[in-house]
Amino acid sequence: MSNSLIEKGYIEVEDVRNDSNYPSEERFKTGAVAIIECLQEIPCNPCKDACPYGAIVLEGLTIRPQLIEDKCIGCGLCIAKCPGQAIFVVDKSKEEGSVTFPYEYLPLPEKGMSVTAVNRAGEPVCEARVTKVVDSKKMNKTRLVTIAVPVELVDEVRFMKRVEAGE
Amino acid sequence: MRKAEILIIGAGPAGLGAAIEAAKLGAKVVLLDENEKAGGQLFKQIHKFFGSKQHYAGVRGFQIGEDLLKEASDLGVEVLLDARAVGMMDDGTVAVLHKEELIQIAAKKIVLATGARENAISFPGWTLPGVMTAGAAQTFSNVHGTLVGKNILMVGTGNVGLIVSYQLMQAGANVKGLVEVIPRVSGYGVHAGKIKRAGVPIWTSHTVIEARGKDRVEEAVIAQVDEKFQPIAGTERVIKVDTILLAVGLTPKVELAKMAGCALTVEPTLGGHLPYHNDEMRSTNANIYVCGDIAGVEEANTALDEGRLAGLSAARELGYGDDSVEEKKMELNAGLCALRMGTFGEKRLECKERIMKEWSW
Ligand SMILES: Cc1cc2nc3c(=O)[nH]c(=O)nc-3n(C[C@H](O)[C@H](O)[C@H](O)COP(=O)(O)OP(=O)(O)OC[C@H]3O[C@@H](n4cnc5c(N)ncnc54)[C@H](O)[C@@H]3O)c2cc1C
Numbered sequence: 434m435s436n437s438l439i440e441k442g443y444i445e446v447e448d449v450r451n452d453s454n455y456p457s458e459e460r461f462k463t464g465a466v467a468i469i470e471c472l473q474e475i476p477c478n479p480c481k482d483a484c485p486y487g488a489i490v491l492e493g494l495t496i497r498p499q500l501i502e503d504k505c506i507g508c509g510l511c512i513a514k515c516p517g518q519a520i521f522v523v524d525k526s527k528e529e530g531s532v533t534f535p536y537e538y539l540p541l542p543e544k545g546m547s548v549t550a551v552n553r554a555g556e557p558v559c560e561a562r563v564t565k566v567v568d569s570k571k572m573n574k575t576r577l578v579t580i581a582v583p584v585e586l587v588d589e590v591r592f593m594k595r596v597e598a599g600e
Numbered sequence: 601m602r603k604a605e606i607l608i609i610g611a612g613p614a615g616l617g618a619a620i621e622a623a624k625l626g627a628k629v630v631l632l633d634e635n636e637k638a639g640g641q642l643f644k645q646i647h648k649f650f651g652s653k654q655h656y657a658g659v660r661g662f663q664i665g666e667d668l669l670k671e672a673s674d675l676g677v678e679v680l681l682d683a684r685a686v687g688m689m690d691d692g693t694v695a696v697l698h699k700e701e702l703i704q705i706a707a708k709k710i711v712l713a714t715g716a717r718e719n720a721i722s723f724p725g726w727t728l729p730g731v732m733t734a735g736a737a738q739t740f741s742n743v744h745g746t747l748v749g750k751n752i753l754m755v756g757t758g759n760v761g762l763i764v765s766y767q768l769m770q771a772g773a774n775v776k777g778l779v780e781v782i783p784r785v786s787g788y789g790v791h792a793g794k795i796k797r798a799g800v801p802i803w804t805s806h807t808v809i810e811a812r813g814k815d816r817v818e819e820a821v822i823a824q825v826d827e828k829f830q831p832i833a834g835t836e837r838v839i840k841v842d843t844i845l846l847a848v849g850l851t852p853k854v855e856l857a858k859m860a861g862c863a864l865t866v867e868p869t870l871g872g873h874l875p876y877h878n879d880e881m882r883s884t885n886a887n888i889y890v891c892g893d894i895a896g897v898e899e900a901n902t903a904l905d906e907g908r909l910a911g912l913s914a915a916r917e918l919g920y921g922d923d924s925v926e927e928k929k930m931e932l933n934a935g936l937c938a939l940r941m942g943t944f945g946e947k948r949l950e951c952k953e954r955i956m957k958e959w960s961w
């Protein structure tokens with residue numbers, strides 16, 4: 434792994450692609466799947482219990498979580514339970530790609546809105562369209578936002594420029 | 601004079617954990633805190649917590665505090681709020697300022713769970729209004745619903761600096777950036793990732809060298825530092841901010857422990873001076889236990905379990921419970937060990953082991 438995370442505070446896309454939690458090309462082809470971008474050994478484990486399909490294994494507490502890609506259905510339930518906001522669900526199986534991330538700011542984006550997709554460093558990557566906003570009571574105020582982006586940019590995009598008040 | 605079998609000072613996760621376990625074994629427990637709300641650091645933490653499920657991971661901090669307080673009250677713990685312990689007498693009585701009245705509480709065993717206080721650093725202009733600790737800003741924002749400023753510079757990238765930055769952004773502030781004197785982000789990468797994604801700069805190997813303004817902060821001057829942490833001339837940069845927040849570490853609040861004659865040691869990794877203790881959380885004073893951030897600055901989950909250990913040990917000393925308590929203590933110690941693993945925990949484990957090895961009374 435490069436030193437980007439500890440020196441700059443974010444993970445380089447290459448580090449994500451080289452990580453053991455990065456799903457295989459075959460798995461990407463079958464539909465939405467979670468990517469767990471939790472690269473340090475920290476005392477944390479709620480993601481394990483968050484997945485009803487047993488797709489996240491984590492033994493002990495400071496061991497890193499591992500994704501069992503064939504069990505994951507890409508539902509996104511784990512995203513809201515992760516206090517590190519380190520889990521994303523991506524879909525690279527269709528013509529248009531999509532990225533789902535946790536969103537805890539107000540005001541909320543709305544379905545259909547045009548937004549600017551950004552990478553892990555917060556830099557603009559492309560224009561995008563909000564396709565889904567999930568706000569369920571179970572998620573305790575962490576909303577899941579899905580945006581549509583070109584498939585080849587799915588690995589880069591991890592968030593969007595925040596919605597300004599009064600927009 | 602009021603009497604308690606076990607008096608617990610500080611109602612953060614450590615104090616609450618101690619109260620719950622001691623009361624479960626049947627001891628008569630009094631728990632006091634200087635604030636008007638119990639929970640310690642927890643009641644201003646609006647973010648979802650780390651740790652394992654047993655440690656309420658994924659639950660927001662203040663909700664953990666409410667759950668623990670309810671459990672303690674249900675078990676018959678007497679909770680005194682707006683009650684600050686101000687003195688420890690030789691005979692084991694504690695002087696307490698309770699709602700402006702001085703009262704005395706006599707206890708057989710005392711658990712000190714007073715937590716830690718935030719450090720500050722000084723630089724030209726640091727006394728200007730607008731310079732304050734990150735914790736103070738967090739209290740204003742999350743407890744009183746007031747933002748301390750609109751444009752903020754955060755000093756320090758430990759978990760406190762990272763988390764408070766994120767929370768202030770959620771509350772609508774504009775965090776202009778974070779400076780960190782060492783060449784790396786010192787808190788968890790996942791916390792840093794959240795604020796990077798939102799486009800906030802993190803300047804490592806940088807520090808704040810001056811706060812400027814007429815009646816309050818109007819701008820901050822930051823500069824890059826060399827290997828000796830000295831500012832490098834020519835690298836100064838002016839950032840327009842109205843608030844400079846300091847998140848530069850915490851120091852255990854050991855005053856009461858000192859008054860009670862508990863021997864102290866120094867562990868910089870754990871925040872500096874702290875009372876010696878063994879794996880039952882007993883200090884070098886046989887009747888005094890210490891737990892949580894006062895016994896070394898760590899996290900809420902470790903504080904809670906250290907508190908549980910202290911509560912069990914104190915109650916067991918007074919004759920409550922049976923041999924099964926030992927088993928429970930072993931489990932808690934094993935759990936604490938597990939929490940102190942991984943890249944971030946190992947150093948703390950090393951310190952704790954050293955403190956316990958050197959403990960004696
Ligand atoms: C911004 C921030 C974010 C954090 N995030 C996390 C996290 O995500 N996960 C995690 O595990 N930990 C987190 N922590 C750390 C965690 O909050 C602390 O480690 C934990 O609260 C320590 O518990 P404690 O009971 O020892 O002390 P505290 O929670 O500080 O409680 C001590 C209490 O004692 C009271 N007190 C002190 N002196 C006296 C006296 N003389 N008389 C009466 N009362 C007194 C204090 O007012 C306070 O209420 C965070 C801390 C901060 C500041």
Ligand code: SF4
Pocket residue numbers: 466467483484485486487488489504505506507508509510511512522
């Ligand atoms: S997306 Fe759903 S199925 Fe996949 S790991 Fe998360 S919770 Fe489990």
Ligand code: SF4
Pocket residue numbers: 469471477478479480481498514515516517518519520790
């Ligand atoms: S819940 Fe999130 S931060 Fe915690 S271990 Fe799982 S992926 Fe990492």
